[in-house]
Amino acid sequence: MSNRAHLLEAVTFAQAGDWDAAHQIAQDYSDSTANWIHAVLHKIEGDTWNSKYWYARTGGHQYEDYAADISRELSAIRQFLESV
Template sequence: MKSTDFVADSLRRAVDAALADDWDLAHQIAQDSSHPLANWLHAVLHKIEGDAWNSRYWYSRTDKKFEDFDDHRAELMAIAVELSKLNRQAPTTPL
């Protein structure tokens, strides 16, 4: 089990990388995590790449839908907001 802080920090780095258009780094971090927010991030990255089928697969592993956001930057910011809430949750979560 990884600490919530570790998960949040890793996924924040991935969101920051995606916002800086470093999708390879963001994808590498997202695919190494089983956290629900990583799945959402993974979905967004495939949406950005234009891979709708793969994106929809990753969305199916979340409570979000492909159609929920038109702007990937706004969606990445929504993920960042959710990450900020992790520190208020349980001390450990699976990475």
Template sequence: MARADLIEAVDLAISGDWDGAHAIAQTDERDPVHRWLHAILHKIEGDTFNSRYWYRGSGHSYEDFPSPDAELQAIRNALSDG
């Protein structure tokens, strides 16, 4: 179910429901994909310090994508392909 939950969280983030997406992203602080999504959400929020914290352990970095929208689409594609 985690994959379906993460896809839901990405869709919520894309639609502008930061709180809904954040509630799902923070359910597993050890999982790299949860961490990646959590990092993107804090990037959207403008909380660079917190965002960079969540990127650690995600396999990605703050600078990897040109925009949060592109990054959300990348995470959605990764989840859909897997």
């Protein structure tokens, strides 16, 4: 399975509410998109400090970009992954 396909799977898990499965995948990669997913997962968890740490590793995404609209942010990640 490619990195992109695996990260899409992580987004699918996150959108379904399976934080742990999504986290297991996201932490296996270190590219900026995996870091973005990782950041959102920690935002979902309510761990602001850890979330901001991962956002800093995304290459430009910010904690505040989508505020609390996790659904819209996960959709944006999915859209990005499907376009590359």
